[in-house]
Amino acid sequence: MRPNYVLGGRYRIVKALGEGGMANVYLAHDLILDRDVSVKLLRLDLRDDPHTIKRFQREGLAATELVHPNIVSVYDVGEENGMQYMVMEYVKGMDLKAYIKKHFPIPYQEVINIMEQVLSAVAVAHEHNIIHRDLKPQNILIDENGVTKITDFGIAVALSENALTQTNTVLGSVHYLSPEQVRGGMATKQSDIYSLGIILYELLTGTVPFKGETAISIAIKHFQSDIPSVREFDPRIPQALENVVLKASSKRPADRYETVTDMANDLETSLSPRRASEPKFVPNSEIDDGETKVLDPAALHSQVAQDEDPLTQKKDDTPPVKPKKKRRHRRRLRYILLGLAVILLAAVGLAFWLGRPQSVTVPDVSGLTVNEAQQKLSDNNLNTGSIKRQSSVDIKKNLIIKTSPAAEQTAKKNAKVSLYVSTGPRLVKVGNYVGQSYTRSEALLKAKGVTVRRQNESSNEVPIGNVLQQSIENGQRIDPKNTTVTLTVSAGQRQLQLADLTGKSKAQIQRYATRESINISYRYKYNNRAKDTAIDQTPGAGSTVREGSTVVVTLSRGKKPVSKSEPKIEDFNVDVDIPFEASSSSSSDSSTSNSSSSSDDVNTVQIYIRDHDHDYKTVYKQLTIAQDTQVSIPFAVASGKNGGYKIIRDGKVILSDNNVTKNSH
Template sequence: MRPNYVLGGRYRITKSLGEGGMANVYLAHDLILDRDVSVKLLRLDLRDDPHTIKRFQREGLAATELVHPNIVSVYDVGEENGMQYMVMEYVKGMDLKAYIKKNFPIPYQEVINIMEQVLSAVSVAHAHNIIHRDLKPQNILIDEKGVAKITDFGIAVAMSENALTQTNTVLGSVHYLSPEQARGGMATKKSDIYSLGIILYELLTGTVPFKGETAISIAIKHFQSEIPSVREFDPRIPQALENVVLKATSKKPSDRYETVTDMATDLETSLSPRRASEAKFVPMPDDDGETKVLDKSDLTSEAAHQAPDTPKVAVPKEKPKKRRRRRRWLYTLLGLAVILIAGIGLAFWMGRPQTVTVPDVSGLTVNEAQQKLADNNLNAGAIKRQPSADMKKNLVIKTSPTANQSAKKDANIKLYVSTGPRMVKIGNYIGQSYTRASATLKAKGVTVRRQNESSNEVPVGSVMQQSVENGQRINPKETTVTLTVSAGQRQLQLADLTGKTKSQIQQYATRESINVSFEYKYDKHPKNTAIDQSPGAGSTIKEGSTVNVTLSRGKKPVSDSESKVEDFNVDVKIPFEANDAGSNSSNKNSSASTAGVNTVQIYVRDHDHDYSTVYKQLTIAQDTQVSIPFAVASGKSGGYKIIRDGKVILSDNNVTKNSH
């Protein structure tokens, strides 16, 4: 893709940012919203694969659902001349791999801060049932302010299908591959947790735990070799912090954290002095209780062991006259064998571990649960306290093993006890953009309500007030946070527009965020040249104000039929559509709005205009009344259509002076 190429009529390519196993990434400039973006183009050798294209489009659109300050936003997905592309937020900085190399050793608290940002982002993705599948430092960007942002949620699935043929991609990803993925199994949310554990290992040690000359050799180590100890690399690392690595990277998914949120909670207190004497994490030993089948050789050796003194019976040589005696001895031997086998089976049956069914103790207090377990020949084991929206404080949520499962008699049953609803601490969001503030709150499970309010001081889209004070803790299931957001209105000094063309005036209006209403009259000046304006040049107006400009229609024609053009105005009310995410339009090729405003284009068809060019473009933050001037020849009609964020919302193709 060459520089200055305009993709989709909107994104001007600036330079290449890098090449990957599936796509190439470019820096581009959004000509409509005047901002830098990154554009990801599907590689040329994959553009003829319809399955890959379908994955690219579907997963890219799914990624637009993930609105979070630590996830790279996806603005647009489209196609041009067979090129599949994805437009994303441009993050100026470096990836985590380069950050580790540049800043290692990294202070422990900074390591935790980075991981908490990453875990928060992955938690939101998992809440949407989106599994990343390819978490690695190369897919985590660190901007100039130290904020971590995860990318490539959109094409993680598609990449997994082509990974075996992309050697470089495999080598870059296999260091963070979970054991179940290395065996060819399906990736789950716990596979992401394993990758996060490897990333934490690399942040603490500056290197990956397993290395090898080939991707296969590294993959084998993931499901055969134990993760090296980070404390052997750096003895100053607290045991509690190493335990987070060990639990996240357990070989069996069942030994890992249940959720990313659980991992974040454990990581948050890993430097606490209260956990200084914590024991090293050890996964639960395998005990699958499978029935083992003995073959004949096993049975023979076992029988010999159980009855070493069994007398050997000599079978007489076959003689025709003694067949009855031989048959008697044969029946005796068979009888002994049956008795012996029955004895061995009885021994096995008597020696098997006795099992009981785990009772349901949810909703009971700890003491009540302990008593009920004891009544069922079970012991109460470790107690883990965790938040619960459904269970009151100090009541049992669940057990491990769960209710109605089988367990050995006198086994220890782990109790999960509620600490009550998860309370969320509200921060100070005043001055932040609504998009960032609402994403932060929604990531915590808080319901957010937006309320617009005009302001001459606060920038458009910034939070002016919040209904819950900074530092207050709330139950997100019961409390809604209302954010009051500025609708803007800055002031500017109006330029002298006379003598300028209509196109120049429209560009000026777009740049300064003002609205222009055009009128026409016959004049000696060239057609579509401004001959008057109101307010006049130098006037101070507010952003969003309307300026009336009179354009020359050119010299008046001599023919009477050509001069019978009626001028009139049509008033139209354009409805505002609240759009929290700023770019959640279902039309993938629509112009993305900035947070809290709609982008509107008006097209006019009359004596002086046609639908081929935009008559007026404006941004609105509330329902807005506009007056559209028409010049319609006698006996003819005009028309208009109004597009909001890429969709036609109003139109009329039979506009006359008396029709409105």
């Protein structure tokens, strides 16, 4: 695709960004919305495959439903001259593979922050029953603000179908494929979780767990070899953090996390000191896959012994050779031995029964205080073991959540029972988002599980899209399950549609200007309408203007006099510099802060003029200034006469001149 080619009559190609297994990626400019976008074009060798085209279109349309700050938005899907294309959000930054290479080693907390954003995005996709199937660092982008975004939801299915038949293509993906995908099985949500576990492994070690010369050799290792220990690579990695890798990348899907949210919750507390003594995760025993089994030698010897025992051999019909007396003696001896064996077994059983420890049932102490639980355990002949603390949404702080062994289970008399005490809901710390981009702030809060609400408000000082204020103060800890953070976002200067001012009096126009925070500049013409009645305005009625804009209104001077003795009117302008005066609170603030003036640190001034058309009874103009400002005041003065002006701030005259003539300024 050559530069400057306009795709779909809308997207102008700027340059190539890269080539992938399914599509080529280009930077383009949306000519309608005036923004940069990414365009993916299905590869030439796949454009004649109707099945791939159908999947590409269907999955692309499905991806447009995924609206999340950590998912690259899909704007459009189309076709032109047999070219299937997808238009997506352009993310200026690098993919996670390049980020790891550039920044490794990455601090553990930053690793968790990156993974929490990725997990949040995948969770939303799974809620829509969309499985990515090709999660890998190359499909995860990090923009210049550190926000992580997942891409390629639209072509993941098609790619998975071509994976193991395109060796050069799959080599970048097979490092992250789950064992069930490698075997040709259907991908599930647990398959995405496996890939996420491998990505976490690479973030912690800087490399993938399995390597090989071919895609097939790597694939075989996924279902035959154990995941190498990340703690052997870096012993400082907490065991709890390694356990997240091990559980997510278990061979059997049943041993992995049930949902992405479960993985995110486990990952969030993996650096907690309370999990410092956590044992290494070991998956459940593998099920019987039909492999060849070796007979137990003990069982084999037992069978041989049984075959050799005369007591178990089949009786022969041949008459005995020995005399009957000897046979009766042998039978009597057998009965004696059998009786002694029964007596011995009975004695052993009685000794075992008398010597066995007595068992008791563990009582249910959930919802009790520690002291109450200890007393109840003692009443049931049980001792208190370790006391562990963990967060709980349902159990109030300092009350018992559960025990180990669990309630109603059987335990030996005087055994130790561990208590799990609630620390209350898991609290997260709210940062300072004022002045930051709403998109980034929302992503950071949602990564912590916080519900975010947006409301817009006009602002002359804060750029559009940045946060003006937040409902929860910086540093405050909240329960993300029950607290919503409201971010007030700048919508820029307020805009309004101008009313039709023609026919209005000067007083009416001034009241309208004050109410809508606009400035009025007056001009005068002779007209048949009554004096000081508006006959024209610029911009016209219905025009959209911002707060603080100036609207020029032409007022009538009344009918033009017919008397030849009417004095000549001279029109001229006088430039006046109005000084800005900062408030005392703003002055003190400025000595300790480099921030710009607040929205309250402004001056409102009124200008009165006296000339042929005005007197000091009405305001000529009112304006708001935030710095020293120069204004140009128009005068219409009869020959031989003079004019004047007064500028008032806070009820005090700050500037005045009562002898204004054309030649005096």
